[in-house]
Amino acid sequence: MSALPAKSVTKIVVGDQNDTTMNTKTSKSKCQWLRTYFSKWTGQHTALPPSATFFDCVVGFVSAFVSITILAVVHYQLLTSHDLVLFIASFGATAVLVYGLPLSPLAQPRSVVGGQVISAIIGCAVRVLFGTNGVTFVAAALAVSLALFVMQMTSTVHAPAGATALIVVISNTSFPWSGFQYVLMPVLSGSLILVFLAVVINNLVPTRHYPCHWW
Numbered sequence: 001m002s003a004l005p006a007k008s009v010t011k012i013v014v015g016d017q018n019d020t021t022m023n024t025k026t027s028k029s030k031c032q033w034l035r036t037y038f039s040k041w042t043g044q045h046t047a048l049p050p051s052a053t054f055f056d057c058v059v060g061f062v063s064a065f066v067s068i069t070i071l072a073v074v075h076y077q078l079l080t081s082h083d084l085v086l087f088i089a090s091f092g093a094t095a096v097l098v099y100g101l102p103l104s105p106l107a108q109p110r111s112v113v114g115g116q117v118i119s120a121i122i123g124c125a126v127r128v129l130f131g132t133n134g135v136t137f138v139a140a141a142l143a144v145s146l147a148l149f150v151m152q153m154t155s156t157v158h159a160p161a162g163a164t165a166l167i168v169v170i171s172n173t174s175f176p177w178s179g180f181q182y183v184l185m186p187v188l189s190g191s192l193i194l195v196f197l198a199v200v201i202n203n204l205v206p207t208r209h210y211p212c213h214w215w
Helices: 006-042 054-082 090-100 109-130 136-154 159-170 181-202
Strands: none
Touching: 054 090, 054 181, 090 109, 090 159, 090 181, 109 136, 109 159, 109 181, 136 159
């Protein structure tokens, strides 16, 4: 066999060296990405926000107690006999926000009402789309993720609203109007009542001001 020309040998050696160098750089890049990624798990080590005062805790307790009691009384004493609903689990989380963190963007009326209604509409639409044909896990995931997407796009993010979208998808309760009565009652009606109560009750406390903005 004839020997390869010197230039060809040089090209092969240089090519192998380049491949080795690229592989080394790729490995280092992957290791750096992994180190950076897992370093985020340790947190930013920022200072904790100040704890709520005892007075704020008492105000939050009384406010949430009064609001949820009013909703529960209307629901159980007035509406249940007419097959109407005004009480869903996500309203408990809404109460925590509007009384525990009344200055939070997530607790403002735009987010409370807008986020809840948007999520209810999406949840009802997903339920109509998927029905009850055994793909509840897909419907549940789609309802929550799509609700979050639309809330972010419309600046109406309200954490409890994710549960509002999920509730209608996984619930065994059937609402009239192909399920869309859920949007008006309990979601819209209950959200408006909670915002009204939050405005009345929060502003009774001299150190509180709610809302920061309406829209």
